[in-house]
Amino acid sequence: MLDIKFIRENPDAVKRACELKGFTDYTDQILELDARVRELKTVTQSKTAEKNKITREIPTATDKAPLIAASKAIANEIANDMAELDEKEKQLTDLLHRVPQIPSDAAPIGRDDTENVEVRRVGTPREFDFTPRPQWDLLEMNGWWKPEKIASICGTRTYALFGEAAELELAIETYVLQKLMGKGFTFVSCPSITKPQTIFNAGHFMGTDPSVMANDVFMLTDTDRCLAGTAEIILNCLHSDEVLNEKDLPIKYAGFSPCFRKEAGAAGRDTRGIVRIHQFNKVEQYIYCTPEQSDEMHEHLLNNLCEVMEDLELPYRVIAACTGDMGFNKVKMNDVEAWFPSEGAYRELGSCSSIGQFQARRTNTRYRDKNGNMQFCATLNNTGIALPRAIVPVIENHQNPDGSINIPKKLQPLMGGRTKIGGKH
């Protein structure tokens, strides 16, 4: 959420953000409610002050009855105003949670993902001197998956990897975690079960009505818990209600957790293969810093993911998401897409986001700056690596005619020194 003071002072900037991002503009309603709320606060608070004064006189008064009566009378007046105040404040809070983060001036302006801008390409898609196989053929011929079997056991959009592919999955996770730890990230293995409030705090959803999550989030029946879609939401709450020291910033976390997505809006898309499933593992990069450090940290996070692409020896490109595609809570967003030979296209493997103070305001995560003033932290997040999706470009780009896969050099130590897997069937 944004600071109400900022909205008060910069209504035009807020209106423009709503327009650029394609969200309903509630600015006028907010300002109206805000004015009324402040008016009611002024009235109720001065009446309360009056009542407190009378109340304090009662213990020592000789004739208590008139004072008690007076206090009661004021209490009744206050109650009426408070009822309206509560109501208006609720409405205001709900609307404040519907105001999008102001996008960066650097972000391209556009309506949806068709207007995203390619920032750069790194590496050249390999020219095969044979017909490359798609992920499903490679997984099949090497005995690395059993899609029908697993679907019959666990339902659609689930997966299991067997043998060397499972090893590869674990090796990639380990590789990325070790890389991030080497860059000062603290490894956190995160829970996947959480409270809905945790998800709200991340700012992916608008308003204060929990039912808006039902489409995207797996709720656990008969409990007040749900399955987390990403470790980001846990990491985002790690310092809620705390006051950090500026000298301790930035704080960097590498979260690892199973992630759960309903994928309700993706019916029919990516039904074949292991690109889009209900449960996957993800290493997530997360940073708390000062607003001044935010741009530098964004580049840091983005570069980390780019390095991972290069270590996995994948051709990739970096996208700048346009205002209409970046999402509700973001200042700016860069996607990193790897080359998928089977599709002849780049596809998203990670998404690097600057959130500004938007999440920290929801979680009440602050720091004391050099001058001793309280500030909200800025937060950023980026994928470290998401699996099994990342396996797809690895096996497709590094395949041989016999169906075997060359292991990227950096992964070889984690694969027992092997340079190649598969191709034996």
Next chain:
RNA sequence: GGAGAUGUCGCAUAGUUGGUCUAGUGCGCCACAUUGGAAAUGUGGUAUACCCGCAAGGGUAUCAAGGGUUCGAAUCCCUUCAUCUCCGCCA
């Protein structure tokens, strides 16, 4: 899942027959004094959010959270949450 205990201003604590508690004390921290410098000591200060105000300043709320009783709640009642101990179950 069963039984019990606990939750106070950064930390540790005082406060439970409701009213000088707008929360005391110790430690920590900051400033000043003392000192050649430091330790020790002394004095003062030491939360956050919001409202009114140009400001100085004033006010409201917060003793885990929410609600209730009352003229008045840290103190009484209810609900929730968290922590600890024991039992049960279990990777």
